[in-house]
Amino acid sequence: MSEDSVHTYVAGQRWLSETELEQGLGLLTQVEGRMLTVLFPATGEIRHYASQQAPLARYRLLPDDRGQHADGWFFRVTEVENRGGILHYIGQREDTQETTSLPEAQLAAQVATQHPLTRILAGKTDRLDMYRLRQQAQRHLQRWQQSSVAGLLGARAQLLPHQLYIAHTVADRYQPRVLLADEVGLGKTIEAGLILQRRLLSGRSQRVAIIVPDSLCHQWLIELKRRFALAFSLFDQERCEQTVEEHDNVFSAEQLVVVPQSLLQSERWQTQLAAADFDLLIVDEAHRIAPKTAHFAQLQQLCTAIPSVLLLTATPEQAGLDGHFARLQLLDPDRFHSLEQFIAEQQSYQQLTPLAEVLARVGADKLLDRLLDHYGTGRLMFRNSRAHVGGFPERQCHPVALDADDGEAFATKASWLKQLLSAHKAEKFILICHSSAQVQELYDFLRIQHGIHAAVFHEGMSLLERDRAAEFFASPEDGCPILLCSEIGSEGRNFQFAHHLVLFDLPTHPDLLEQRIGRLDRLGQAETVQIHVPYLTDSRDAYLYQWYEAMQAFRAPNAVGAMLYDEFHEQLQAFLTGDYHDELGFAEVLDATAERAEQLREQIKQGRDRLQELNAYRPQQADAILAAIAADERQQQLTEFMHDFWNRFGLDYDEFNAESGWLRPTEHMRIQLPGLPDDGLTVTFSRDYALANEQVEFLSWDHPQVQHALELLSTDSFGSTSVALIQNRALPAGAWFIELSYTSQLTTAPELVAHEFYPQQAIRILLDSQGRDLTARVQAAAFDKQLQFVDKKQARALLQQLRQNIQQHIHTAWQPAEAQQQVLLDQAEQLLEQRMASAQQRMRELKQRNPAVRQSEIDALQARHQQLRAALAKPMLQLDSVRIVVNSPA
Known part of the structure; x- marks a missing residue:
């Protein structure tokens, strides 16, 4: 695409409209005197122009460029011939590999109107500050994608080590199936929300169903929005009946849904829920769904149909050990097939506790890992106690x-x-x-x-x-x-x-x-x-008060209550109903309860619960996650970036105090921000302020508004073209440079999370007017500091003079851009091989010691490794932005 130095208008040529780029590629149909007629086939519009003042830019492909025929097939240009003012393209078809020759009139009318090259040649430029904002967004996006704690940055919650450890451990697994069973008050809902947010933002999950007791539906919706900025939809009986006429499966209408437990009692809705292709199921208060009931059988069908499952319960053994075993069966029926074997295994783990305590005390994490690998429910169940976590009243x-x-x-x-x-x-x-x-x-x-x-x-x-x-x-x-x-x-x-x-x-x-x-x-x-x-x-x-006092239920969390109830409720019942008033007999019940409670607490202290605690919370690893969050929050950078974004896109921010302000749309707003009401909202970048003021929106790198800004400036055309001046007396007046920014990324399924190894990369190439590569000699930051703003009229005039050379330089820059990309790919491949080999070896060794490791997890690791390796061989390199810089010494 370039413009001839002297206009020679010939019917059959292809031109772009500088003022209506959205019309696509125009066809010059008639040249009559000083009047031109141009048809834009993409829209069917016809325009008439005076030839001396026509706002048109010549469209020309160069050798190695990719073109598209009007019939839809693509070809690679090998040679361009000018026959009487009409360009003829000779090249090779991509579908048949045959050599083809076609006049420019046969090109497809749809061109990438938002492509920076198309915009530059049509004279479309953005302000210098918008170009800079786009470059900032590219850097911020790359850093966020590479962060080991992306998805854990944005919760409106205290950064509690045990919650972050569980969330980080579970969220990154292939199809996690776990029981979150922390004691009451330790924040299982927060843990589930952190896991959910990280999986959604990383791409590991896309469709999520959350089943909760009917009385808690609204609270879950509020908590998801308030704490995690996640917008879920409630699918109760009324919503299902309203939706059924529009969708064969009502649950296909939304990606993220909250479902009341009572809805499972309807076979119709339960069947549709199981068939709706959700990839993550969260079940709150799982202990309330009793085994050996129709309700439990329906839940079992859902757990079989949905690959990833989180069950939440603060009382995993409330229904007895057989009830606990039944819930573990929901997660892995192959592993947990015999209750007798399970009970025997649990008892045998007590002998591991003293050694585990010593290893934990001396910080021998690797040896502790190997020891805990033997613990049967270690990968399926996370249970922290208050005593282990601390910080309670x-x-x-x-x-x-x-x-x-x-x-x-x-x-x-x-x-x-x-x-x-x-x-x-x-x-x-x-x-x-x-x-x-x-x-x-x-x-x-x-x-x-x-x-x-x-x-x-x-x-x-x-x-x-x-x-x-x-x-x-x-x-x-x-x-x-x-x-x-x-x-x-x-x-x-x-x-x-x-x-x-x-x-x-x-x-x-x-x-x-x-x-x-x-x-x-x-x-x-x-x-x-x-x-x-x-x-x-x-x-x-x-009587109840005395019985509870005997087991110390009012003094501290009561982990042994369910077991004591199983042993004593029949003896207690006679006193509760008034059928038995022998105070001596009741005193015996109290003494027996107190003695048995002490025995059970000692067993828990010495036995499997201590192993669960060690497995559910590793302080050293949790501290590393906290340190990564502190490093990657970058509150000041986020604040500056979003303020610049709001300023450029027509949003007002009125500061209330040092920590918060009122964000509101204006009549000049260019885009719609998710979750921004017409009357605005109060926002803060401070987690502490957000915790103290729940009505204030907490903005982090994970927040939808911030993610929307990063995506907008990475995929749309905002800031993709710019012209600037430099005033350098050491350079001749009129000397010019072209700075090109390319993006390189992998095209894979979201669940592969390719950006962990190869985030969207930004590649910079700087050429002078002779096409010489100055990238290594002139650093981006130092170069940018010297540049000055150019108004649109002057920018258009400069581009008109340089169109033909610009296209040739962009063509020249492709090879060094590919060379830079290859360096990045080689680094990513090294990282991939190192991490994936280590992960696969770890899982193979783990499976030898712990039957809770599924073969499907190992197979998934191998498949991901192969698919990412294949993706690295076929990266997508794209021109992202172009900046023309002209020297104009004062």
Whole structure:
């Protein structure tokens, strides 16, 4: 593509319109006197121009260029002949390898109008600052793609080592199938979100379904958006019925969906969910789906159909060891096929604990790795304890024995509650009881009889009503002093800004009691958790309180509660129902419970749970992840880049304070940013500020708005062409240079994550007007500092003079660009061979010691290795941007 030094217009020539580049390649159909008629076949438009002032640029292919015939096939030019002003291209067809010859009139009308060469020859240029912004984006994108913690940078959450270790370990696996089973309050939801975000951003996952209890659907949607800037869609019964007419499979309508557990009870929707080609399934509160039920069988079908599965449960053995085994079977039925064998294996692992403790203490990580490799569930289950992680508050229990007749039980306890609130007017309380009816009765008592405002939270309310109640309670300015919850108040909600918990009644299962207390006793709780337990003497709750106290359930997290329940619930039942009042017999139950609890805690301390802890959290490796995040956050660089981006693309940023500001669109906005409402939003680049101000959007390199900016400046035409002046007295006036930026990348399936080895590379070539390569002699940064802005009119005039030479220089630059690319490819190949060989060797050795390693994981590593090796042999090199620099000494 070039322009003849002297215009000779001949019908049949191909020209580009400088003012309407989007019209494609024009065909000169008529030359009559001083008037030209040009047809643009791509749009069917016809334009008439005066020949002396026609805004047209001649289109010409050079030898080695790739052209396209109007019929769609491509050819490689070997020779160009000018026959009476019409260019004839001789070359080789790519499909048949035959030699072909065609006049330029037969070229396809669709040309790459956004290609920098096309834009340069048509006189389309961008401002110098936009060109610089594009170069910055290329560098930032490359660094982000190479980051070992990409996808872990953007969570609005504390950077907790145990969560980051699990997320980093699981997210990078081929089709991970794991049980996240940290104790209550350790942040399994955050772990799942981190894994999810890293897999989505890396390309390892594209379609995700999250199954949660119905009462937690809305909270999951909010948490995904608020903490991870992930927009999921809720597919409940109503949404499915609305969508069924538009899609054969309703779940094909969205990539990211949240599904209530109750929907699985419908065979129709469950079948469609299993057939919807999701590649990642997350199941919250997995212990609530009991084995040997139709609901469990439906979940089993989903786990079989979807390759990657995360099961979340804080109580992995709540339904007994057989229930725990059944959930492990969901993940790997081939490995876990015999409950008896599984139990025997678990018992045998206790003898490994002393050695593992020593290796952990002296920091012998490699030896510890090999030892823990023998542990059967080590790759499938991650379970941290509070004692191992640390940083949790203390608990204090305040039992209150009340005397009253049976008919006065509620009034007595309610009156006590009113006195408690009156004694702590400046503090917030959460009350949990069994039924929604009792919640309403308490609400009426406090509001009507005593004028005390309360928020209510129970299963009879809609999700929106529950969220409003939680918000009303949380508000420090005009909120209420107490939140009254039915049992669902102990599920999934975190209220650690309060530290008073009232257990108006007591549940019969220790794990449910632990879930209640865990709403306040969590990471982030700054105060001692005060647990208030009112009970009537000689009542059901009086017996339960003493039994729970015997196992120390109020003092610290109760890991042995489920096992104690299995052993003692039948003996306890007689006292709870009033069928047995032998206090001596009850004292024996309490003594036996206390003794057995101590035995079980000692077994856990000495046995397999300690191995789980060592496997689920390696401090040294977690510290390395934290250090990588600190290095790659680059908050100042991100702030400067996004401010420049907003300025160039028509968005206003009004600073509120040093940490935040109001970002809003204007009438001059060039593009739409994801998640930016018409009235704008408050944003911050500070994680600490975002944690303290949840209404503020936290921007990181992982955030969709930042990713959108990087993608826009890497794939669209913004900043791809520019003209600048240099004032250098040592150079002759009019001397000019062409700076070319190429991108090199691999074209592979997203799940191969090729950018870990070969991110999108930027290759720079600098030529002078004679075509000499100055790239190595003139550094980019030093050269850029000397350049000055050129207005569009002057830039167009300069380009008109240099069109023919520009195309020839771009042609010349291709060879040194390929040479630079080959150096990068050789480096990437070395890295690939080194890492993949090590990974495959590690997995082969691991499989010899641990049957939980699937052969499919090893096969996938080998396949990925071969596919990436093949991709490195066929890189895609593209011209990304062009800058013309002309010397104009003052």
